[in-house]
Amino acid sequence: MKKMILISFYMILAALTALAINPRDMSFSPIDFDAPEPERWVTDNGMTIFFLEDHQLPVVTATMLIRGGQVYDPAGKSGLAEITAALLRSGGAGDRTPDQVDAALDFVGANISSNASKDALTVDMSTLKKDLDTVFGIFTDMLIRPMFDSAKTALEISNRKDRILRQNDDPESITRRVYYETVYQGHPYGLYPTLASMGNISRNDIFSFHKKFYSPGNCILAVAGDMTIDELNSLVGKYFSGWKQSGEKIEPVANAEIKYRPGVYYACKDINQAHIRFGHLGMDMKNPDRFAMEIMNYCLGSGGFMSRLTKQVRTSSGLAYSVGSYNYLRPLGGTYFSYCLTRADAMAQATTMMMDIIREVKKNGITAEEMEIARDAVINSSVFEYDTPSKIVTAKARLEYLGFPLDQMEKNIENYKAVTLEECNRAAQKYLDIDNVAIIITGNKELFDKPLETFGPVTEVSMEIK
């Protein structure tokens, strides 16, 4: 009997120790981590290289960042940057026909993809170490000696036209497109390819776009993986050394300016939800207030479940699965927007609720407790920006590309640590321009709970495909 009691006692004790600490009361020291520092050098022909050796797995990754992007599409030829980028991969390269390129890469399970975003051109490569020489050779051929096979060029243009014909199939992509077309009116950030602009692009345009932008002085190469710096140097020497500068000057593109009229922009689509996105032009990437703004916005709408928009619109009201706000920092002028997908008959209810939440933060600010949680979250999760070698080198290359000092990531952390509540609330007052928003609503207005006019003058956006 006594033994039984003793056993029970220990059982209870064991249970109590396990139960003792509520997770909310557990505290931990910050992670002390010096991420490995990549090597950086510049080749004779002007290409910048970042490299980090890592022998954990027999793989190598490379990213080439090339100064350029869709903002440099010539007038009337929207889509040129994207087509050129796509054809580097699909149009043949060096001595290989398009089919031979595909066959060589697929045979060894290697990947190369080439993309044009608004502000940058990228070519990404990943391969097993054993196939590095072949794959790196193809990677460089794509950059230096693309073939732009004429049949593949015609197919690429024709497929892109077909995609434009499908651009109104999905309500999320309609809302996104109409939002950028509206707030970035008159700026390349607001331009999308059309059937007409695609029709204006010739194979010559593609050759000249390639010649102008894909040039070693415009290139930053980030390599990580199972190789030594000597191996990389010899590969670069073998494949890149003959590459000459284009010498063509890239004219800077102006920053975005406000041209839109605040109000409602309605995109008609027969669906049972309202897709809502409203916002205005925002800050550029180098604005010193961005740290305070980011912390403030974490609490307002970007911090997932802890943000006010999610708590009130989703958790308390059950009005949305997706809701939030985003401070999109961009080189030529960012944008600040909020979004929500709700059932059609809650369109006005959700929109009003979101606007009220934003007005409240603009007026009275966030609380000190919210700010501390947001700051901890941003600082403590920063280690995940460095947790693989390829993330480290790519991050460094991006900093260089955007003209930041190379220790900007470390500086960012220090800046986030230094943010004060006053700065956050000043940022809210200064940058949340809730009375001058463009409000994009996609859906069927017959089903909405209130007329669209509730939120300002209404412009019906043409869904005609041009």
Added chain:
Amino acid sequence: MRQILKLLTGIILLLPAVLFAGEDLQFPVEEFTLDNGITFLVVERHTAPVFSGYICVGAGSACERIGDIGTAHLLEHMMFKGSQEVGTTDYEAEKELMIKEDSVWAKIDEAMQRTRYIRLNEPDKLEGHLQYIADLEAILDSLSAAGSKYVVQNEFDQIYSRNGAAQFNATTGYDFTYYYVSLPANRLELWFNMEAGRLLKPAFREFFTERDVVSEERRQSVENSPDAKLFEQLIGTAFIAHPYQIFWEWQSEENNLTRDDLQRFFDSYYIPQNISVAIVGDITLDEVKEMAEKYFGRMPRGNEPEPIYTVEPVQPGERRVTLEFDANPAVSIAYHKTSFDDPEEPVFSIIERLLGEGRTSRLYKSLVLDQQLCLDVSAYTFPGNNLGDLHNNVFCIDAYPKEGVSIDRVEKAVYEELGRLASEPVEENELTKIKNNIDADFIWGAYSNMGLAKNLARAHRLAHNWRFLSTARDKLLAVTADDIMTTAAKYFTKENRTVAILVPKEKGGEQ
């Protein structure tokens, strides 16, 4: 003391084993199972001060029964509400209100079932009856409002977030449900405390609003997405018996789920023998073992859940279905096939890659590049757990025709490619290509902590043995050109296929 000693010796320790990938890559995988049956797989990797935790529960939407469709998914959402300790200032007070809410909901439910008979037989009482329901709904709202006084909203997420969590999420699959997160390495004990908290003592707070959130997720992910909506028709038509037929929960059942439904499901499936956990990163086996015992050792063993006996009957003829939608044409085709442990399963994995992987895959090459019939084409398996599914599943092909190309023509081109698989042996070179890709994927699968943790936990849950990761790969590499012809001829038949076609919606009535 004895109790503790017994628990410690009760840990079944298997010898560290090594996961081989390619010729020169090895991961020491440590495995242990607690007395109650929960299994942990651990890989120490000290490259960055982080780790990923991946919990695989052997409970998915296929475990649901008609009437309770949506339980697995809603339960997964409720698991983010915290526990009886996290997310609340006073769980006892909260619990009392939840019981009241449930009894009010039961009355609403009962009254709503009666509405049709009142409308039919006692129409003069209808108005009063509807008012009665509205009053009950108002009471339910006020109870929820009273409960919210005790709720620390979204605290579970908040604790993880402020501790630097990344990739924090969960996924409801058809066979399994997955809970995962990456954290700074010194937060290992936080992870144990948080996950054990919700798995041992869940709290289904804010239930009725979360039900609405899940409804909104369906509208967003299925009803307004042409691809998903077409897929829902395809799967619903291909399966007539097996629970894989339900692509996403139905709104009508979702709207009537109760806390009791969730609790029953939880009690049946969220039991230690039914859970596999993988932890990969900058942690040590010893600390994992110690904490596993401390936090999960007291989880009570449950009764083995009832198996799914339903086997989809052999399809006796082609099935076709259309979806009218405000979008451009598309076609999806499904063929019934095998489960994860079937001898023909590796052959299908090879076929999937032959047909759909990369620009040189047969469908892409033929339909997109050479014949230029399609904008895009893809081949995949549904449900499509990357290591195979527990039950007989389907092999699917989606194609998006180019402007002016008829669905008929696209279908014909697809069937020609499938026929070629059955009639011509695959050349050595092509088979080698596929096998090279399998090797490469195996290595890339271990690139991130999360990727490796996911594969280990899933393999263990699926096969009750994580080594399935390696054995499955060996079987893939053994597939021959003859195997492919035999399997293709057997399964790619007209009577075994289902075809779903998206037809652009015409405005107006019958033409």
